[in-house]
Amino acid sequence: MNKDPYSLSAEEFYARGDSYFLPHISIDCVIFGFxxxxxxxxxxxxxxxxxxxxxxxFILKDEDIDQAATTILLKRTGLEKIHLHQFHTFGDPNRDRKKHGINPPKGSNPKSWIMDRFITIGYWALVEHSKVTPSPDSFSRSCSWCEVSEVPDLILDHNLIIDKALESLRLQLNDYPVGFNLLPTKFTMPELQSLYETILGEKLDRRNFQKKMLSLGVLTRLNEQKQGGAHKAPFLYKFDKKKYQMALKRGLSFGI
Amino acid sequence: MNKDPYSLSAEEFYARGDSYFLPHISIDCVIFGFxxxxxxxxxxxxxxxxxxxxxxxFILKDEDIDQAATTILLKRTGLEKIHLHQFHTFGDPNRDRKKHGINPPKGSNPKSWIMDRFITIGYWALVEHSKVTPSPDSFSRSCSWCEVSEVPDLILDHNLIIDKALESLRLQLNDYPVGFNLLPTKFTMPELQSLYETILGEKLDRRNFQKKMLSLGVLTRLNEQKQGGAHKAPFLYKFDKKKYQMALKRGLSFGI
DNA sequence: TTGTTATTGTGTTAATTGTACACAATGATA
DNA sequence: TATCATTGTGTACAATTAACACAATAACAA
Incomplete structure (x- = not known):
């Protein structure tokens, strides 16, 4: 009971993880990158x-659920201080490894607490792709990016969880500057537009998009231009958090 | 193990409720009426x-969480087939009766599963006030309506749960016809407006409100007028579910 | 019976916002 | 140096939202 619960061997985890973590409850994270x-x-x-x-x-017996989600994000990406958004809790009684032929590793107890029915709390996060160091957990051989429209069949209801996360993200997109978290500090207007188009799944008018984004007053145009492209060099912008805080007070909408 | 879990005595419930229900997880319902x-x-x-x-x-070991919420609503109001909306899951580790001086009834085990830390899944529902028969549960002396701005101090974080439910309701109001569920089948335009004003917490222009509501094409004006008022008799309207289904396909917004 | 009052029904107009386009400027390439 | 794909900027029109005016009605009081 006094070991680091994240350093347990697979056998120990399956056998006695429930002395550290709450039973029947898990957290799943949909980590978006662009x-x-x-x-x-x-x-x-x-x-x-x-x-x-x-x-x-899982959630330590005396741990806040947001903190548990933050830990998961940190361990898979190396990133801290990223906003996580709780979007839905999934409670179908068929969320049960026993019912899906998912067995514990050989040598572990097949009656493990992990094999019970689980309710999972879904979070999504937006991270800057280039800053992520994907790290598998001890039960995985790899951790890697997958384009959202090419996600393979996942265990349990994880495909549904991604669908719901995307739906939630689209709704948030109209009220909060979620897009900016996915881009590097400096980005061009075409990059920002491409991001919005990808999330919303529709093409937007280039000129009206720029007009709208600039009218929010939360972008600063830098005296630099993106070099190396095959055509006219676009300006670089950065998201100005101070201006954003100011703008929030008078109310602003990112609706496209 | 084969009794009706909802007919347990208080002693049995505190002592052995966890043989029927999932531990550490509860559901709380914010039931709105107008x-x-x-x-x-x-x-x-x-x-x-x-x-x-x-x-x-609580949630039966093999029960869907939405179903568990539906059961709670039915038992407190007598109503079935009401849309419940899951809006947030609350996971502060201080959600623990022990930490708030809340004790089991005399004669029950003070180490009951109920005295553990609980994560609760929040749902809200909109019901027609006149159709509700408020019924207390076996631990309560009464079940009654309370105006949202006059809610007393509640146990644990239940005040926060109501705040979050209201916030979620306001967001939904702009995309779904949530208001109509709170009114009787026949209602007047001023009543509908008053409902929107109450939920949003702001005054709306009478004429623009009516124009907007009628333009959605989901209301049918009846050949009746509300009698008994002290002034000009307003027309009665009803919400037309068929028209609503049609309108949904072409997309509609209840934004005010 | 009749005027007063508060409320409802139905417009019209102005302001704002969103949509659809046109054209010049730029940088790499041929 | 001409071509091409792309970026930067502006303008006209449509749609939506916001602001506002006046007639009709029902209860009440004189």
Missing amino acids: HDNQLKVLLLEWKDSLRWSLPGG | HDNQLKVLLLEWKDSLRWSLPGG
């Missing part, structure tokens, strides 16, 4: 099978 | 103290 004009999510590939799943974890 | 131009919520007054709380309950 790269090559594609919206991607971070997936785990399991060690001993061809299964894929979302990064997830 | 009466006398006031938005109200249903509260429980506890038997053995001066405490108040939201109607809540």
